[in-house]
Amino acid sequence: MLEVRDLHASYGKVEVLQGVSLDVADGEIVGLLGRNGVGKTTTLKAIMGLVRASAGRATFDGVDLTGLAAHRVPAHGIGYVPQGRGIFPNLSVEENLFLGLRSEPSAQQRALIFDRFPQLQERLAQKGGTLSGGEQQQLAIARCLVMQPKLLILDEPTEGIMPILIREIRSEIRKINKTGVSILLVEQNLVTAFKICSVIYLMEKGAIVHRSSAADLKTQPDVIHRYLGMAA
Amino acid sequence: MDLVIALALNGLVWGLIIALIALGLSIIFGLLDIINLAHGDFFMVGTVLTWFVLEATGNYWLAFLIVPLLGFLLGALVERSVIQPIRGMAALSIVATFGLSIIIQEVVRAGYGAAPKRILPPIEGTIPLFGIEYDYYRIFAAAVSVIAIFVFFAFLHRTKLGTWMRAVRFDRDTALAMGVPARTVYMVTFALGFSMAALGGAVAAPITTVDFQTGVDVLPFCFMAVIIGGLGNLPGTVAAAVLLAVTEGVVTSFTDPTVARIVSLCLMSAVLIARPHGLFTGATR
Numbered sequence: 001m002l003e004v005r006d007l008h009a010s011y012g013k014v015e016v017l018q019g020v021s022l023d024v025a026d027g028e029i030v031g032l033l034g035r036n037g038v039g040k041t042t043t044l045k046a047i048m049g050l051v052r053a054s055a056g057r058a059t060f061d062g063v064d065l066t067g068l069a070a071h072r073v074p075a076h077g078i079g080y081v082p083q084g085r086g087i088f089p090n091l092s093v094e095e096n097l098f099l100g101l102r103s104e105p106s107a108q109q110r111a112l113i114f115d116r117f118p119q120l121q122e123r124l125a126q127k128g129g130t131l132s133g134g135e136q137q138q139l140a141i142a143r144c145l146v147m148q149p150k151l152l153i154l155d156e157p158t159e160g161i162m163p164i165l166i167r168e169i170r171s172e173i174r175k176i177n178k179t180g181v182s183i184l185l186v187e188q189n190l191v192t193a194f195k196i197c198s199v200i201y202l203m204e205k206g207a208i209v210h211r212s213s214a215a216d217l218k219t220q221p222d223v224i225h226r227y228l229g230m231a232a
Numbered sequence: 233m234d235l236v237i238a239l240a241l242n243g244l245v246w247g248l249i250i251a252l253i254a255l256g257l258s259i260i261f262g263l264l265d266i267i268n269l270a271h272g273d274f275f276m277v278g279t280v281l282t283w284f285v286l287e288a289t290g291n292y293w294l295a296f297l298i299v300p301l302l303g304f305l306l307g308a309l310v311e312r313s314v315i316q317p318i319r320g321m322a323a324l325s326i327v328a329t330f331g332l333s334i335i336i337q338e339v340v341r342a343g344y345g346a347a348p349k350r351i352l353p354p355i356e357g358t359i360p361l362f363g364i365e366y367d368y369y370r371i372f373a374a375a376v377s378v379i380a381i382f383v384f385f386a387f388l389h390r391t392k393l394g395t396w397m398r399a400v401r402f403d404r405d406t407a408l409a410m411g412v413p414a415r416t417v418y419m420v421t422f423a424l425g426f427s428m429a430a431l432g433g434a435v436a437a438p439i440t441t442v443d444f445q446t447g448v449d450v451l452p453f454c455f456m457a458v459i460i461g462g463l464g465n466l467p468g469t470v471a472a473a474v475l476l477a478v479t480e481g482v483v484t485s486f487t488d489p490t491v492a493r494i495v496s497l498c499l500m501s502a503v504l505i506a507r508p509h510g511l512f513t514g515a516t517r
Contacts, residue, residue: 050409071408074409075411086409088402
């Protein structure tokens, strides 16, 4: 489904991505883990076309994403929830939700969202910036689901969320995955990654340094310590 | 006293026209980070195009349709050829738009001529207002400006394109990731800014001189309105434009226009010292 091959990207003269390669297959939940500043978010942005790749390719169902204008990427079936959720605080919940649609949302699109996130329906007129962190995360995910993506890219969805709500977000990600949506997840919370990911990639200095199933990685505390600096 | 009322009313009318022009300046700055030194010339182009429409058709009212439309097309052309290549480089925008200002003025001087001309108001007569006889046309000009400002805010808050403009202004990358065509939004925003200034020119043409340098006087006034209203604060820009123009109008009735402009500049300086984020924003220094 998603194939990233030898992806390079730079900010000015600093080469942040130095040949990232990873795959997300149909129906998989794939985790991308690493310390701060190793290039996880830049990898996601390069896939989305928000950072220009200087070399390498990212293809999705055979379409070369690296050659596309960023605003055309979602139309190919990729939803992106950025780090910090990317809610527009000056827009209403409704405007946030349906921002990417060219026309008015259909009854089916509304039902798809409000059946899953009924509390958003009660807050449609409210400004996005007035929602709690958990509600904003729901809105950010719902905003992508409106576009009916085949792949959902989530950048640290549990960051800044109350621990009690993290379980709900994990459960929501699993439910979305069960509807056939693949997930690429950047996560600092190792527990979340182990609980929901089938495959985990570890990044270091702008490149993938380890790939294994979540179950295998659990049994390699030295790898976890070396690349993540924490105990499993 | 009659003079004070007349000049205050003139100030109010002029303030509403300036508000229309300054809104364009404010959205261009707020969304594109462009300090547009050619914005006064967009207004001047509106007055000159109005003169040409009147010359060609003999119908002043057609200018209200044709001039904003031509302004929009010219704005789209300028955005693609001058602004788009320097997007993200705010300092360069000053040089580029200063150059654009000179080019526009010289093109107009070559095509229209250097001699100032006047357009007679299409509505003649006066109406009693606050104890004085006041021109019908000026009331009409104020009404058109108010309607145009309301239409602009309705566009910004009630249409998909307006929502996209507010989204891109806040976070371009996330908007792109949601499928919003940011480049098109930039172009439409700049074109809209040009169009609003040109409409301001069409409205103001019968109450000002039609001259290739008319924009030079208008530009500082627009910048003062944007700064006093708060950068990017659109309702604040409207309020500041009206406040400034009425203040200048009233002061002019007691002294000469130069002193009135000095008073405006003092007012702006005081606002910058006391409330650097603008008179109509929450933050203070």
